[in-house]
Amino acid sequence: MHHVTPPHRLRLTGLDAARGLAVLGMFAAHVGAAHTAFDWSDPSSWPDLVNGRSAILFALCAGASLVLLTTGPGPAGRVRDRRHVLARAATLLAIGGLLTLVPGGVLVILPTYAVLFVAALPFLRLRLRWVVLAAALSLVVGPVLALVGQAVVDMTGGSSIAGLLFTGYPAVSWFGIVLAGVLVARLGLDRTDVLRRVLLVGAVLATAGYGAGAALGAALGITGPVGTMIPVDPSGGSVSGSAPVAPASPAGGPDVVAENPPFPSIEWSRLLDVTPHAGSTFELVGALGVALAVLAALGLVARRSPTVLLPLSAVGRLALTLYCAHVLVIGVWSRSGKPDPLPVLGGWGPFVVLLVAAVVAALLVHRSGRRGPLEALTRRAARALDDPPTTAP
Numbered sequence: 168m169h170h171v172t173p174p175h176r177l178r179l180t181g182l183d184a185a186r187g188l189a190v191l192g193m194f195a196a197h198v199g200a201a202h203t204a205f206d207w208s209d210p211s212s213w214p215d216l217v218n219g220r221s222a223i224l225f226a227l228c229a230g231a232s233l234v235l236l237t238t239g240p241g242p243a244g245r246v247r248d249r250r251h252v253l254a255r256a257a258t259l260l261a262i263g264g265l266l267t268l269v270p271g272g273v274l275v276i277l278p279t280y281a282v283l284f285v286a287a288l289p290f291l292r293l294r295l296r297w298v299v300l301a302a303a304l305s306l307v308v309g310p311v312l313a314l315v316g317q318a319v320v321d322m323t324g325g326s327s328i329a330g331l332l333f334t335g336y337p338a339v340s341w342f343g344i345v346l347a348g349v350l351v352a353r354l355g356l357d358r359t360d361v362l363r364r365v366l367l368v369g370a371v372l373a374t375a376g377y378g379a380g381a382a383l384g385a386a387l388g389i390t391g392p393v394g395t396m397i398p399v400d401p402s403g404g405s406v407s408g409s410a411p412v413a414p415a416s417p418a419g420g421p422d423v424v425a426e427n428p429p430f431p432s433i434e435w436s437r438l439l440d441v442t443p444h445a446g447s448t449f450e451l452v453g454a455l456g457v458a459l460a461v462l463a464a465l466g467l468v469a470r471r472s473p474t475v476l477l478p479l480s481a482v483g484r485l486a487l488t489l490y491c492a493h494v495l496v497i498g499v500w501s502r503s504g505k506p507d508p509l510p511v512l513g514g515w516g517p518f519v520v521l522l523v524a525a526v527v528a529a530l531l532v533h534r535s536g537r538r539g540p541l542e543a544l545t546r547r548a549a550r551a552l553d554d555p556p557t558t559a560p
Contacts, residue, residue, distance in 0.1 A: 174358035179235070180354050180473040180480045186228040187482030187529070188461065190489055191522060192221025197273050197497060210515070219443025222276055222336065223344055223451070224458040228350020228483075229280055230287065231462075232354060237291050249288055251549035256284040258548045259487075262541065266491060269498035277490075279336040283345045286338070290349055298353070302346035305557030306455070309340025310438060310448050318433045337446060344455055351459065356466055360437040366463035367518030380449025382440035389436050481529035489525045496521065 199214030235250035236255075247555050263277030290298050316333025355361045441450045469476055482489060500517070532539055536544065 169506070179466070179469070181362075181462065181469035181474055182231055182235075182356060183463045183480035184234075184465045184476040185224060185458075185479075185481035185483065185552065187484045188457075188480055189221045189225035189228060190486050190493075191525065192217035194489070194493055194521045194525070195518050196221055197493070198521065199515065214518075216445065219450070220454045220457050223454040224461060225276070225486075226280070226283070226336075226341055227348040227455065227458045227462060228345040229283070229349075230345035230350075231352035232348075233284060233345070233348055234352035235293060242252075243350060245292070247553060250553075252284055252288060254549040254551065255545045256281040258545045259284070262487075262491060266494050267492055271494065271498035271501040273494050273497055274335050275494065278335050279331055279338050279341060279381060281339045282331055283519060285341055286342055287345050287349055289470060291353075294351060295350065298346055298350050302343040302350065305340055305343030306451050307448050309337065310446050310451065312339045313395075313446055314433055314435070314437060315336035321335065339444060340357075340448075347455055347459070349463070356462075356531060359467065359470060362390065362463045362466045363468075365459050366467070369456045369459030369461075369463060373453050373460060374456070376451070376453025376456055377441050380439055380447060380453065383449075384436075384439040384441070387439065389438075389439055439515040477533075478530065480524050481533040482525055483530045485513055485532055485539040485542065487545065488541040489529065491541060493521055495526070546559050 195214045196218040205212050205215040233252065236252065237245070259277045263281065266273075266275045268275065287486035291300060311335045316329065316337070316339070320329050320333055351361070351365050354365075416492050430492075435447060438447045439449065440447050441452075441453060443450070465476060465479070468479075473480070
């Protein structure tokens, strides 16, 4: 009797490093002053550089990883791989649902990932032109649907499913980010020529997205942030959980909730906003360009000297465990009311603590040759759906 072993899964150091950088960027966005406008002279405002863009990079890496997880040969291999993805999505949905109960103000991205994983399954083997078309439609039409859907959810109370589709990390528009990851992985992240082209395309998209949005906003007299897809509470923090919460209106921003309005009020100018988490096409395309450039740059570095990226790639291989751990730590920290552990670092103390703990833990797990606990859990959940082992004739 023997077991049929699944095919070897390609491990890309550059992709792991990009995922690790995305996780660390979310640490900075969640514990730093991410909503303070960036200013080179003010280090406390630097988290604004990674705010929103880290989550986009994480979603891009998720799409690329989805391709690498579904490389089984033949019809039987494809069926098995799709079952694995469905099991992983269900596990992420369960973990994400539990994390939404944790206080601390972190809007958990895992439930949206679970939905997008399932939605992306049909595109893993379609012709690339259809992947490009679907990604473009999501990035162009998705923000409009999300804006209208969020207004309706805010007015009616909506549901958890509606919240996943239209608010926070709206699946209708973030689907384009995941499909972009699917596209670049199918083109070949292990090829230098592809990485160079992705780097160039990323730079062009970043310039076009942010530049066009800012130019149109200025031409129409729209300056500064006008809204966000991230629900916020009155005290200013982002809201963890899938229950829709009316966003606080910034100065000059939209007031999307009125007392018993007959129709939802929509601030269409938000479609030109390029600030983090604005959710406009321009912001998503600009952030996607940055993410593509980062992924390609790290891929090129990995091809020359992968050991240089070991701290980041080790974090990337432990991404799910570390992401969940940091949400729990922030929840405990917010409840304790303790001050900054390292006040001499000018507000960067909590991030430095999380950074050091994450890198040390990731390197120890990497050295042991084991998987992280939640990575092992999702793998076991996926393998639980495998067919029984076959018997040799």
